[in-house]
Amino acid sequence: MNDLVFRPIAEGERRAVHRLLAEALHASPPDDKGWELVGPSFPADRTLAAFDGDAPVGMASSFATAIAVPGGKTLPAAAVDGVAVRADHTRRGVVTTLLSEQLRDCVRRGDLIAALHASEATIYGRFGYGAATTGQNLRIITSRAALRPEVPVTGRVRLLDPAEAVGRVPELYRRIGLTRPGMIQRPELWWPAYHDRLVRDGGGDHRVAVHIGPDGENGYAVFRTTDQRTPDDPGRGALLEVRDLHAADPGAAAGLWRFLIGLDLVAEISAPMRPADEPLRALVTDARAVQVTGMEDHIWVRLLDAGAALAARTYREAPAVVLGLEDRLLPENTGSYRITADGATRTGASAQLRVDAEVLAMLYLGEWRASTLAAAGRITVVDPAALVDADELFRTDVRPWCGTYF
């Protein structure tokens, strides 16, 4: 550890550092063509690395984005898209140094929140990240899953060719907007790395369907199908996997699901990481045709400037609560915050509920109830009456969800 050098990477070091990430995640590093698409999403100036001599042995990268918070504001945020330590250098504190420095770097840049998808649920709590959204993994048996007759038809669906999809979906995502807390803006560099290479001519095997409502395109689905027939089961229908599905309103969402469920020769649909309150089971005639095969933590968030982030979201009507925060890694956040229906401010008042940075992050987007976390011993309750008020203040109309993989 002592002989390692921690520093931002240089432009010419990006690919070697990305290879380190791919290896740590047991993925294949992109070939030259793939790197043309992925490389730009991996800017040198937001990548910190640990070097053993010339060799990168640890890295932490992010890209700049904005995240929607309850009430609809969007806050500058860091999307932490790569964290890895070479297998022969793990458990010596390398990532602790990198993530601690990355947090300070993000604060200096003015990001109010950092967000990530965790490879394991045991890594990030110690750095003040909390599991802030939940995704449900759905399996839909298409032969039993027709949409109910009363679900209105509000438009039609059209398949795009790859060039159209590359050109049009980014604009459509922007137009649909960040409809739930936890959704992020997708910067230009995100699209080639995460969308274009799935749908492009000659490489990608995904297709894109758009929903066209009375005022134009208002939803899309990126999906692929895989033939599942075998010599023993020659009549078996295909598997359809939904990669990305966003809609501006419930009618467009229902139209997309109707299209996907109705595709000929498809036996089942796999739709991972959908919003926990997506009403698919209510939309179909046989609710049991939509099975929840898993519920998983989706994005984890970290409040970088707790005061500004708390002040930026809205709260429901309830008596005020004073939260006491202890933030070990960013001690400037440590203190008391008075949360009211009119907003949140720092206060000198003594705390009714004491939380650490991880638990505050779990509460922030509205996914967790304070009383649930208190029951688990995660909140120190000084004044029990404050728990029910905190439950109400932080509650949101819709479940938070990110819906963007990074």
Ligand SMILES: CC(=O)SCCNC(=O)CCNC(=O)[C@H](O)C(C)(C)COP(=O)(O)OP(=O)(O)OC[C@H]1O[C@@H](n2cnc3c(N)ncnc32)[C@H](O)[C@@H]1OP(=O)(O)O
């Ligand atoms: C946003 C993303 O990119 S998610 C992808 C994260 N990357 C991966 O999963 C790739 C494979 N894993 C790795 O590269 C590394 O093992 C990492 C990045 C997870 C951890 O890096 P390390 O340098 O070994 O972590 P470090 O030594 O700083 O450990 C910090 C603490 O976390 C603990 N820890 C580290 N990794 C894990 C883990 N996978 N599970 C549980 N605890 C862990 C350590 O035990 C240590 O605890 P302590 O402070 O109580 O002693």
